[in-house]
Amino acid sequence: MPERADAGEARHKNEYEAIFRDNPRVPPLILLLFAGGSFGAASFIVAPQLLLLFFMTEQLGIPPVWAGAALFVPKLWELALDPVIGVWSDATSSRWGRRRPFLLAGLVLLPLGLALLFAVPSFAAWPMRLAWVSLAFLVATTGYSLFAVPYVALPGELAPDPVERTRLIACRMVFVALGILAAGAGAPLLIEALGGGRAAYAVTGGIFAVLAGLSLFGSFIAAGHAPIEQGRREKGVLASLPRATLRAVEFRALLVTYGLQMVASGLNAAMLAYAVRYLLHATESLTGLIFGLFTLASLGATPVAAWFGGRIGKRRALVLFSLIYAAGLALFWFSSPAQLGALWLAAALSGVGNAGTQVFAFALLPDVLERERARTGEDRTAAFTGIWTSCEKLGLAAGGAIGGAGLSIAGFVEGASGQNAATQTLIAVLLSLAPAALMLVSLPLLGTVESRHIQRRFA
Template sequence: MTSNTTTFGLNSPTALPFSSRLAYGFATLGTGSFLVVPQLFLLFFMTDQLGISPFWASLTLLAPKLWEFLTDPYIGLRSDQLKSRWGRRHPFMLFGGVLLSVGIAMVFNVPTLDTPQARWLYVTSMFVLATTGYALFIVPYTALLGEITTDAHERTRVVALRMGFLSLSLLVAAVVWPEVLKSLGAGLSAYAVVGWGVGVLCLIAILVTVAGTRNIPIANAGTAEEAPLLSQLRTVASNKAFVMLATAYGLQMLAQSANSAMLAYAGKYLSPLGANFLPLYFGATTLVSILAMIGWSFAATRFSKRFCFIAGSAIGSVGYVLSTIGLTGSVTTLVAGAVLCGIGFSAGQVFGFSLLPDILDQHRRRNFSSHDGAFTGVWVGLEKLGLALGATVAGLVIGWFGFIASTGETVAQPAAALGAMTWLFGYVPAVLMIVAMLPLTSSAFRELERPGS
């Protein structure tokens, strides 16, 4: 089928030293903020600080992700085939890290422009730059996990540590950045400081990972085929287990994105907690998710990862319902919902990212060839598309129901827009979490059902 291949060894299961697991996960300390800060603040920043309508602001969230959805598989293919003294993944990771760090800083540092349309064009362009850099980093980074160890238990440990860094990053996003905004007056200059802070954090974290993982021996790279992109995408689409896993994970990202996009609006327009709502709710969710990583790692040694993924989805769906009930009611109910959402979120992250390399390993054993970059390119593309679509739809819906944009002042919103915010905050994500359980019941996971596999 192909004339050019590069062959790598398929070695015995490989345990990694703690320093290597630490180095691999460290990048997430920065990339977590890159993902979460736009989710929490970008839509709100554009509609309530830049005077951009919800319709155009929603397009800003969606357009870069559609671009990446098309380019991610190509990046994966090229990283499969690259030959350099730095290996095939790390050159992409380094260049992408620099690009995304500069881009995200510029997104929130908006120059003086006369019209909302000009401000929209600037923010959108910078966000495209930042998300392109993220794609160049995250696709090879995700593929690297399946290559540095062949031990399924070790992958779960690596992913759990990585998710610990992600949770810490989310905690920073939930507590530190909102506090910075509040202390600096929550105006344009405050958002500019947050933009630079996120950019610097991303750059430092990614450089640590690139340097710390560069010399980890490759234990499981398989055979990299120089096949056409469309041929590799057909191979990806024919793997039923991957399609089912990606569908479930994408639906969870859609739910999480819709909820996150509404947090700033809920604090300003719905909750009696006001400015304290976002750090309380998101902080509780994140703190619990950090602790739940440990529990899920233990559960994976007793039950199959698929079972744990389904259980986490069910817990998360209940959490979203309770969160909605507590939004304008009991703080205790609100926090209980946040706790359950944190448990559900951590399950999706741990088992989504630890099942993925298991599926890729199974594919290599069956086909004696590697398409890791193509698989992870599609995976990352679907993840980002889910995150973008949730926030995009949320913006379009509140705009449809009459949300009024502003440039910093408080505007009385119509009842229909407030109702839409409430549903998008909790009930809609709860339904999406329930639907996400259905693909996980597929028989395609049967061979991956060994406890801890």
């Protein structure tokens, strides 16, 4: 088995060096075009997470349990689709190479679905409105998967060495932050500025669809700069993937930990707009301001988190920042019109915790996959990455589905000027205590994950 792994690494090294021998550095324009795709991808993830459940119940009159299901069911489709796309992309041969055909399909479908998502016709019956949103969300999520899975693999094909690859990822993370800030803070402010009704949501969705399409198109152009590499087909990769995932103990533990944390994050985000309206008695602009503070705190804390990780280890740092995140989420419980200070502190502390959980979950992932490849002699990186991305999206959607089901059980009335006391209490619990508990429950599994890093032998 070790000889097989060493032979695979030697072959990969030779191919790697041959591809990049005459292409030592990514031009600045290509770097910006590639990284810009993260703006559209991040804004699509955030906008439904923050706004879609609220839009369906308050603007479309859809019962919350059905609205939550509309958020969750397309993610089940992605759970199956993402690993398939990863394997399919690795095996594709075309005159454009392995990745660009998938990027093109994604940049068509994602903006189309996003534009239709909030532009719902005036159907008389709410099931028809639900069907429209569900279908549009399915189109958009399919487009996102077609784009995102090969996009994650592009840095290794665009960049000739690890230093240059780090430069690509760093630039990409800037656009991720801009996308999160634009969708999380800008979209609610724009909706209120446009009047706050269904037309305002439709215009906002259309604007973000255009921005997403332009950013994804830039990445499609940038991918043309990568050397054209044809795929290699391997039999039985998909069929063996479930068993391989179960046997990959570290990967499985990290995956479940991260998935539970995404459920917590999605539940808090989905309940924020309800808390602003029914607990704080404010307008959509406050939702944007809270999410904006959360995002800025997360950005500011990212280099601090990296500093901590270098001193106490990635796993310990992930536990530490998860506890900070849980404390920030729990603090939302004390938010009220008379105690807005607690609200701002909760948003800032949650943002700091979010920075660390994102940094160290993604920092541990390649280490875990490296050890798994060394253990088995088989490279399933793309397939495992597809499982990871689908779990991330499924967790976020599950948070919204849990929120919708909880509101329905509590007797939530769609579009009402106020809610009963039980519903208000449940909104507070789902906003704060429930996601905080999920963060804590996610931590014990990390005991099976090693925190040391194994260097690549041909780095």
